[in-house]
Amino acid sequence: MSATNLPYPPVASSGNRINFIxxxxxxxVLGITITNVLSQAQPTVYWKSMNLEQSITGAxxxxxVVEMGLFxxxxxxxxxxxxxxxxxxxxxxxxxxxxxxxxxxxxxxxLFWLFVFGFINAYVFLxxxxxxxxxxxxxxxxxxxxxxxxxxxxxxxxxxxxYGVFHETSILRQKKEFISKGEQLERQYSAGKALSIxxxxxxxxxxxxxxQHDERTIASDAKKEVEFLTQASYPALVAYCWEFERDYPxxxxxxxWDILPLFLIGMALCKNGFILGLAPTRIYVTIAVxxxxxxxxxxxxxxxxxxxxxxxxxxxxxxxxADLYQIRRIAQTMAYLxxxxxxxxxxxLTALFDLFIPLGKMSLSTYLLxxxxxxxxxxxxxxxxxxxxxxIYEVLVFIWIFQLLFSTIWLRHFKSGPFEWLLHSLTWSxxxxxxx
Numbered sequence: 061m062s063a064t065n066l067p068y069p070p071v072a073s074s075g076n077r078i079n080f081i082x083x084x085x086x087x088x089v090l091g092i093t094i095t096n097v098l099s100q101a102q103p104t105v106y107w108k109s110m111n112l113e114q115s116i117t118g119a120x121x122x123x124x125v126v127e128m129g130l131f132x133x134x135x136x137x138x139x140x141x142x143x144x145x146x147x148x149x150x151x152x153x154x155x156x157x158x159x160x161x162x163x164x165x166x167x168x169x170x171l172f173w174l175f176v177f178g179f180i181n182a183y184v185f186l187x188x189x190x191x192x193x194x195x196x197x198x199x200x201x202x203x204x205x206x207x208x209x210x211x212x213x214x215x216x217x218x219x220x221x222x223y224g225v226f227h228e229t230s231i232l233r234q235k236k237e238f239i240s241k242g243e244q245l246e247r248q249y250s251a252g253k254a255l256s257i258x259x260x261x262x263x264x265x266x267x268x269x270x271x272q273h274d275e276r277t278i279a280s281d282a283k284k285e286v287e288f289l290t291q292a293s294y295p296a297l298v299a300y301c302w303e304f305e306r307d308y309p310x311x312x313x314x315x316x317w318d319i320l321p322l323f324l325i326g327m328a329l330c331k332n333g334f335i336l337g338l339a340p341t342r343i344y345v346t347i348a349v350x351x352x353x354x355x356x357x358x359x360x361x362x363x364x365x366x367x368x369x370x371x372x373x374x375x376x377x378x379x380x381x382a383d384l385y386q387i388r389r390i391a392q393t394m395a396y397l398x399x400x401x402x403x404x405x406x407x408x409l410t411a412l413f414d415l416f417i418p419l420g421k422m423s424l425s426t427y428l429l430x431x432x433x434x435x436x437x438x439x440x441x442x443x444x445x446x447x448x449x450x451x452i453y454e455v456l457v458f459i460w461i462f463q464l465l466f467s468t469i470w471l472r473h474f475k476s477g478p479f480e481w482l483l484h485s486l487t488w489s490x491x492x493x494x495x496x
Contacts (some may be wrong), residue, residue, distance in 0.1 A: 080337065080404055082420030083413045085142045086467075087400070089423045090416070090460055091135030092191075093430055097459065098127055098435045099189060102445050103282035109371030110449065111282070112275055116367075119450035133385065137393030138193070139423075140319050143195060144326025145335050167203050170487040171196045177428065177479065179469030185431035186297050188304040191336040192315040192427075202323060204379045209304030213294070213328035217321035220384055228383035244265025271372050286445035295392050317386065322393070329397075329442045337401050344398040351395025358388040418467035426463050433459055472496075 099107045110116045110124050126248065178192025195457050205213070245263040249255060255263065271277055292300065329335040334343075362384075369375035419426055437455060438444040470477065476484065477494055484492045 061430055078413060079266060079417055080336070080401070081142060081145060082417045083404065084138060084335075084397070084400065084420070085146070085423045086416035086419030086421075086426075088135050088138035088142060089419060089426050089450065090463070091131050092139060092427070093459060093463075094127055094131045096187075096189070096430055097434050097456045098449070100187070100450055101438045101443065101447070102449070103285040104286075106279050107284050108367065109401065112370065113279055114448055120448055121367075123450040123453055125363060129356070129363055133389035133390040134355075136318075137322050137389050138396060139191075140195075140322030141326035141329065141335070141393065141397065143199070144202070144323035144328075145330035146326075147199065147323070148206070148327055148330045151206055164203055165196065167488060168200070169489075170483065171199055173483055173486045175201075177424070178428040181428055181431050183298055183301050185428065186435055187299055187420075187431040188301045191314060191319075194319055198316055198320045201320070202327070206327075210328035210331040212325045213331070217324040217328070220317050220321040220324075221390060224315065224321075224386045225382075225384065227315075227317070228385060232380055232383045236380075238266070238269075239374055239377060242269065244454070252332060262287070270340075270374065275370070275372070282445065290439060290442060290444055318389075325390075335397065335401075337405060341402070341405075344402050348395045348398040348402065349392075351398065355388045355392035356396060358384050358391075362388075415464065415468075418471045421462060421471060422467045422477030422480060425479040425484060426467060428479050429463070429466075430459070433462075 101328060102111065108128065110120060114120060150167070175193050175196035178190045178194075178196060181192060182188050182190040208216075241262065242265075245255065245259055248259075249263060288300070289297070326335065333339065362380075365379045366376055369379060398412075403409050437459075443455075467477070473496060475481070475496055481492055481494050
């Protein structure tokens with residue numbers, strides 16, 4: 061691999077390498093659509109689990125496995141990688157402009173407006189799971205470390221990911237201890253043993269927790285959410301999003317170790333040429349095979365445990381020995397990246413992949429329009445929470461086709477997507493060219 065110590069990657073010599081960045085960004089945005097649509101089409105409690113009042117076999121089971129095993133996590137990981145790589149490409153364009161006096165000011169203005177777009181997406185477009193606010197906040201640290209070597213960036217990212225695994229496993233351990241203690245107190249109470257005042261309070265807390273995770277309680281909460289969201293006025297929906305943010309503050313929905321390490325890895329892979337296809341083929345093959353093997357094994361054990369536990373979080377916690385989500389996600393993300401790079405190098409497939417370039421160039425507009433299209437479809441037609449899980453994929457295919465066609469046709473007439481144009485104009489405090 062042709063590594064470089066330069067702060068910006070040597071990409072200008074190859075249009076295909078730049079095209080692949082757009083291809084990767086476009087495919088990642090479409091992949092994220094899967095998790096976004098499935099979370100916007102059904103009650104929140106059924107995002108990682110399945111609706112036990114519907115069939116949990118056949119097409120519904122396959123739909124859940126595909127989403128949670130193949131797309132949830134790595135698609136966000138790919139998008140984060142591309143964000144980090146795109147940051148360096150963004151800075152490279154600065155280095156070629158002699159009239160730019162303060163690149164830091166321009167960069168941070170861009171992040172400010174990206175945060176504003178995310179805020180609007182969360183509270184105007186009614187998507188509280190928005191990722192743009194988190195991206196804007198975590199990207200604040202990228203500019204000061206832009207000149208670090210690829211090795212240092214990967215080392216720092218590895219430490220962050222290891223911390224994430226340790227932190228999430230620690231939370232799991234605490235949960236297991238809480239469950240064990242609660243079940244022990246319940247057994248003592250059932251056996252007629254006297255409990256202290258503190259133990260009685262702990263028992264009440266445990267019984268409430270167990271009740272919250274009971275199948276009947278979850279089904280009842282889901283029905284209440286469906287009734288509310290399908291009947292609520294727009295102001296009530298905005299208030300609902302604010303209520304959601306009380307539990308998941310802006311950007312707190314995504315932990316920093318979920319996003320920031322991928323930013324750094326994306327920067328590193330751009331610096332050393334990996335994400336530009338400059339590594340030997342054997343490296344990509346090795347990472348693709350090893351990454352998929354690790355990721356799919358972890359996914360299999362996790363999904364199997366969830367399924368046989370009937371998605372009961374208490375039983376899932378009791379059956380888990382560690383939280384390996386971050387390990388699976390990074391392994392799967394790198395495997396997908398390597399596999400896509402291998403496929404993109406095949407001449408007969410390059411033209412097929414290039415169909416995603418318009419989506420990549422309009423990734424911000426594509427992402428934000430999803431926030432308008434998806435809730436509109438499921439709420440307007442009364443489908444929210446009322447259709448089978450596999451049927452959501454039928455709507456998803458329609459959204460994919462629409463976005464592919466829309467981005468392709470749009471860029472035939474305009475230089476950039478509508479939100480990209482607005483972001484550029486706000487960043488430079490000047491109306492940018494729009495029509496071709």
